[in-house]
Amino acid sequence: MISSQADHPIIELFGLPYAQLDEALVVVEMNRQFADVFGEMTGRAVTELSRDFNDRKFQRRLAAGQSYDFTIIPPNERRVQYTLALKPHEDGFIGLATDTSAAAKTEAMLESYSELIEKQNREIKAKTEQLNIWRERIENELQQANEVQDLLVPEHLVRPNLDARCLALHELSGDFHEFASHDDGQVTFITGDVAGKGIYAAMMLAQTLTAFRACYSAEHLHDVAVQIVDMLDGRFPDGLFVALTLVRQSADKQTVHVLNLGNPDALVMEDDGMVAEIPSAGPAIGVLPSVIYAGLEATTHSLTGRRLYVFSDGVLDGTFGPQYTGFDTSAEVAEMLKTFRDQHQDDAMNQLFEMVKKFKQIDDITLACFNAEG
Numbered sequence: 603m604i605s606s607q608a609d610h611p612i613i614e615l616f617g618l619p620y621a622q623l624d625e626a627l628v629v630v631e632m633n634r635q636f637a638d639v640f641g642e643m644t645g646r647a648v649t650e651l652s653r654d655f656n657d658r659k660f661q662r663r664l665a666a667g668q669s670y671d672f673t674i675i676p677p678n679e680r681r682v683q684y685t686l687a688l689k690p691h692e693d694g695f696i697g698l699a700t701d702t703s704a705a706a707k708t709e710a711m712l713e714s715y716s717e718l719i720e721k722q723n724r725e726i727k728a729k730t731e732q733l734n735i736w737r738e739r740i741e742n743e744l745q746q747a748n749e750v751q752d753l754l755v756p757e758h759l760v761r762p763n764l765d766a767r768c769l770a771l772h773e774l775s776g777d778f779h780e781f782a783s784h785d786d787g788q789v790t791f792i793t794g795d796v797a798g799k800g801i802y803a804a805m806m807l808a809q810t811l812t813a814f815r816a817c818y819s820a821e822h823l824h825d826v827a828v829q830i831v832d833m834l835d836g837r838f839p840d841g842l843f844v845a846l847t848l849v850r851q852s853a854d855k856q857t858v859h860v861l862n863l864g865n866p867d868a869l870v871m872e873d874d875g876m877v878a879e880i881p882s883a884g885p886a887i888g889v890l891p892s893v894i895y896a897g898l899e900a901t902t903h904s905l906t907g908r909r910l911y912v913f914s915d916g917v918l919d920g921t922f923g924p925q926y927t928g929f930d931t932s933a934e935v936a937e938m939l940k941t942f943r944d945q946h947q948d949d950a951m952n953q954l955f956e957m958v959k960k961f962k963q964i965d966d967i968t969l970a971c972f973n974a975e976g
Contacts, residue, residue, distance in 0.1 A: 619699035766970035777966035787853030831892035843888035867932035916965035
């Protein structure tokens with residue numbers, strides 16, 4: 603009997619019937635499990651328990667260096683079939699017996715498991731295909747929405763006396779800008795920031811622009827604000843509002859009227875620095891009724907030798923280089939604008955937005971510059 607478990611740890615671990623055989627397939631040693639199944643076999647040939655042992659196949663397998671399997675039946679009433687796998691070992695063979703019925707059960711379980719895995723793989727593949735179709739549809743719709751928004755809100759508005767940029771953070775922006783020319787040569791400009799992001803903000807943006815285009819020619823800027831609020835009455839989803847800055851530039855381009863409603867302070871600047879800040883005259887629209895805006899007065903400023911900057915709060919959160927990362931006040935923005943103006947002159951706006959694209963952007967950014975020189 604084999605007594606050393608260390609010599610055959612895996613066999614002992616799983617309690618497999620095991621025997622060592624000589625060249626004539628006579629049992630030399632066997633473990634307890636082998637003896638329990640087949641009885642005392644020491645000195646007997648294992649072929650005595652087999653009905654299908656084929657010496658010719660055995661010799662062919664042996665010559666090829668392969669194992670040979672054949673059926674053996676224990677000498678008891680149960681007559682359970684075992685498969686004995688013979689493998690050459692030293693001067694004889696090692697025989698490892700496996701319960702055929704157990705092996706069949708194991709094989710059936712493995713086959714069932716394989717079928718289950720294949721079914722799961724098919725389901726995963728089908729769901730993945732559906733997900734890809736859904737993702738492609740969403741991407742196409744976002745692309746279409748982006749194209750529509752580009753038509754509504756071009757990234758760059760440029761005129762002889764105006765340079766306005768709007769850089770979206772995502773496909774659907776909440777920032778917007780637009781200008782409209784009057785028959786008498788005046789220009790009215792709007793820049794806005796819808797609270798929030800996504801489809802609701804984009805819809806609110808489109809409605810606000812539509813309202814502006816319908817009423818930009820009103821006599822005073824507060825009249826424009828009142829009419830926009832009236833046209834949007836009841837259309838604001840809960841929690842949504844729009845910060846606006848309205849600018850009207852005179853026909854000779856030397857004067858601007860500014861009405862700030864919820865945006866950061868606008869800036870009037872000369873080459874030497876800031877001349878004036880234009881704070882918000884009233885709340886963003888969508889919060890209070892239109893009557894609140896009827897009495898608001900726009901401030902008037904000369905642009906002779908000066909520039910007017912209006913912007914959304916995305917500028918305060920923007921990164922315009924290692925030394926310009928977020929601003930607490932519009933006055934700090936003015937210092938940055940002066941530095942860029944000193945360094946880059948008429949190319950300052952381009953340089954500003956190139957810096958934004960190089961660094962991390964966390965919000966939509968809209969910035970417009972008015973001048974009188976053209």
